[in-house]
Amino acid sequence: MTITSTRETEIVPDPTVPLIRITREFDAPPEKIFRAHTDPELVVQWLGPRDLTMTIDHYDCRTGGSYRYLHSRDGEEYGFNGCFHEVRPAELIVQTFTFEGFPDGVALEKLVFEDLGNGRTRLVATSLCDSFEERDAMIASGMETGIVEGYQRLDELLAG
Amino acid sequence: MAADALSRVFSALADPTRRDMVARLTLADATVNELAEPYDVTVQAVSKHLKVLEDAGLVSRSRQAQRRPVHLEAEVFDLMTKWIERYRRQAEERYRRLDDVLRSMPGTVEPTPPIPSNKPIQTGKPR
Numbered sequence: 001m002t003i004t005s006t007r008e009t010e011i012v013p014d015p016t017v018p019l020i021r022i023t024r025e026f027d028a029p030p031e032k033i034f035r036a037h038t039d040p041e042l043v044v045q046w047l048g049p050r051d052l053t054m055t056i057d058h059y060d061c062r063t064g065g066s067y068r069y070l071h072s073r074d075g076e077e078y079g080f081n082g083c084f085h086e087v088r089p090a091e092l093i094v095q096t097f098t099f100e101g102f103p104d105g106v107a108l109e110k111l112v113f114e115d116l117g118n119g120r121t122r123l124v125a126t127s128l129c130d131s132f133e134e135r136d137a138m139i140a141s142g143m144e145t146g147i148v149e150g151y152q153r154l155d156e157l158l159a160g
Numbered sequence: 161m162a163a164d165a166l167s168r169v170f171s172a173l174a175d176p177t178r179r180d181m182v183a184r185l186t187l188a189d190a191t192v193n194e195l196a197e198p199y200d201v202t203v204q205a206v207s208k209h210l211k212v213l214e215d216a217g218l219v220s221r222s223r224q225a226q227r228r229p230v231h232l233e234a235e236v237f238d239l240m241t242k243w244i245e246r247y248r249r250q251a252e253e254r255y256r257r258l259d260d261v262l263r264s265m266p267g268t269v270e271p272t273p274p275i276p277s278n279k280p281i282q283t284g285k286p287r
Binding site for chain 1: 166167170171174175243244247248250251252253254255257258259260261262265269270271272273274276277278280281282283
């Protein structure tokens with residue numbers, strides 16, 4: 001399913017593999033966007049959700065490097081970590097992503113910086129999850145009601 | 161299970177023909193023949209698509225003799241749309257913050273990743 005508005009972020013959950021593709025265009029050249037993804041001083045300014053405090057433990061965005069950061073609110077902390085598998089300036093970042101609350105799970109993320117010319121860039125970010133369940137949980141986790149309530153609601157609807 | 165149900169709805173809606181059928185069913189119930197009309201495919205092919213939508217709980221078919229119109233389960237459809245839209249909006253918010261960061265950056269930047277420091281860095285306390 002594709003939901004698009006002009007130039008806004010587009011989301012496509014893949015039907016055949018547990019993958020989400022997020023596409024967005026930026027009025028900046030690839031070098032700048034790459035920098036904003038690799039410099040922790042910049043990453044901390046945009047990556048975390050607005051209502052949570054983001055703390056970067058370490059962020060070594062180079063081939064073979066790793067990262068760890070925390071989102072926290074009211075004393076509750078959610079940790080995330082992963083490795084940078086391949087990092088090519090202004091072109092590509094391949095990394096793993098694990099939510100520490102579920103350490104056995106890992107998603108493979110690929111960020112491709114497409115130069116559109118005229119100082120513009122298309123960023124295509126894909127997340128390949130372990131299973132459809134995890135992929136869909138990731139999408140549903142965005143719901144205010146939370147995933148459990150969301151699923152309950154779905155169960156009710158499908159049972160009705 | 162619920163997660164499987166969600167996956168079924170996602171994959172059911174991932175096909176452009178099925179998405180189009182769902183879009184048309186948001187306007188009114190329709191028979192298989194009516195649904196097949198605009199497409200260059202057989203009624204059998206459309207029936208197959210309908211089966212997928214039905215298994216996902218997105219549409220139902222009444223037992224009314226002969227006509228058996230297809231009915232969209234709008235609530236299930238709306239819920240899916242909302243879940244994806246909310247996820248999309250979060251990504252968009254994140255990227256708007258990135259837009260701001262990009263605007264605040266100098267005209268030219270180093271093309272290589274920076275050498276990381278070992279100090280923790282926190283929101284709202286850059287540098």
